[in-house]
Amino acid sequence: MSVIAPNFKLSEFIKSLLDNVFWIVLLLVLIGIPAVMMVLFFMEMPVIDGELLTPFLALTWLADPSRILPVVKAFMATDIFRVMAFPGFGFAALLAAGTIFVERKMLAKLQLRVGPFYCGKFEGILQLMGDGLKLISKEIIIPAKADKPIFWAAPVLFVAAAAAFVAFIPVAPGWVVADVEMGLLGVFAVIGFFPIITILSAWSANSKFPFIGGIRALFQMVSFEIPLILSLLGVVMLTGSLNLSQIAASQSSFPWIVFLPVGAIVFFITMLAELERIPFDLPEAESEIVAGWLTELSGMMYGLVQLGTYLKLYAFAALFVVIFLGGWNGPMVVPPFPAELLEEGIELGPIVAGPFPGLPLFDQAMLNGTLWFVLKTVAVIFFILLPRGVFPRIRVDMLLNLGWTKLIGLAFVNIFIALGLLYAGVLGPGGLQ
C-alpha cells in the first residue's frame, strides 16, 4: 500500500498539473498549430475522385465511409504510415511490449514464481503500463562530470538505431518500410551502430561499471559480428540476392533452414550474443558489474534503452524468420473478404449500413502473410527468451574463443554445404523450386 508523502499538498499538486497544462497549451498554440499550417501549406494534397483534398473536405468526409475509405487507403500507401504504424515503429513496439510481458510471466513460471500479478485485474496485464508511468515520473540523475550531450543522446540513439533495423524487415509481400536492393548489407551496417552507441554511453557516464560493461559489449559484438555475417552468406549464395523481400519470396516451397541448419544454428547463437541475452549477457552482468553499461541510466533513459533492446530483439527474430524460416510464406488460412459486404452492405436488425465499395483495406495475401510472419516471429522470440531461465553466464574468454574458433568454423562449413548443394544441382537453377 502506498502512503501519500508527508509533504504532499493537494493545492500544489493541482498547481503543478495546471502549470504543465498551461505550458502544453501555450506551446501548441504558438508552435504546434503554426507548424501544422505551414506543413499543410507546402504539402501536396492528393486528388480523390477528381477533387483536391483540403483539410476541410477531409473533415467533412469523415461522416461518410464511402468517401473516407479512399482517403484512408491513400494514407496507408504513404511512407509515413509505413514508418509510423504498420511494418514500422508501431507494429514493432507493440510486439516488443508483448515480449516484455510474456518474458516476465514465462520466466516467473520457469522459476516457480507468479511474476507480475496485481497491476490490472487479470494476471498483472497492466504491469507494463504501470512500469512506464513509474519510469517517466522518476528523476533522471546525471552523474557528476558526465559528458551530458552524449549521455542524453545515447538512449534516444539506441532506440533510433533499433528502429532503423526494423525498417529493413519485410512483414508481408510488399509491406516493408525500406525495400532496398542491398537490404542485408544495410542490416549489417545498422547492427554495427549498436556497439558504438553502447561505448559512447558507457564512456560518457564517467563511472567504472558502465565503462567495464561498455568494453565488454564492444568485445562481444566485435567477436560475434563476423560469424553473424558469414552465417547468412549461404542463403545469399543460393538466392543470388541481397534484397530481404526476394530472400523471403524465394522460400515459397521450403524454408532455407531445411538445407542450411548449420547456418541457422550459428545465426541463432550469434543473435543471442548481439542481443546480450542470458548465456552471453556479460555487458549487463548484474552479479559482477552492477548493471553493466546501464548502471548510471535512470528513469526514462533506462526505459528508452529497454524499449530499444526489445525492438532489437524483435528485429533479430524477424530477420531469422525472413532468412531461414520463410518469412510470410505459409498455407492460406485467412478467409476471403465477404463479397456481399461490398455489393449490398450490412443489415443487422435496425442497423443498415450501405455498400462499402472500397472496404478491404488489406488484401487476403497481406493478412495471411502477416499472420504467418507474426506466428513464426513469436516462436523465435520464445526460443530467444527460453535460455534466460535455463543457462548460466559464460566467461569472457570462453565467449571470445567460442565466437572466433567454433562459430566461424561452423559458418564456413555452412558456406561449403551451400556450395555443394548448388554445384551438385540440388538447389539453384535447374534444381528444386
Next chain:
Amino acid sequence: MVGELAGNYSTVVLMFGFAMAAMAPALVISRMISPRKRSNPVKFLPMECGQVPSGEGRTHFMMQYYPYILMFVVFDVMAIFLYAWGSALLEIPKMATLPMMGFLAIMFGAMAFALYQSGRRRIW
C-alpha cells in the same frame, strides 16, 4: 542514378528520425513531471556500491584481447568481400569459384596462425 540508389534508403533515415522524434519527448516529459531536488551533491556521484568513488571513471583498462580486435579489422572486410562473390555466384561461371577457394585457403592459414598467437597469452 547514384542519387536514385541512395534515395531508396531515405525511408531508413525517416524511420531513424521518426524514432528520435517520438522518443525524445519522453525524456522531456519525464524532465517536466519528475521531481528535481539538488539538495545533496553526493546524489550525483557515480555509482560505486554506496561508497564514495575513488580514482578516475575513465581510465586505461587492460582487457588483454587485442589479437581478436586485430583479427576483426581484417576479417570484417573479408566477410563483406565474400558477400560480393556470394551474391553474384549464380551468374558467374563455375571455374570462377577456384580463385575464391584459394583466397579462403590463404585466409584460413592466416586465421589459424592468428588464433594460435592469441592462445599464447603471455606475449600480449
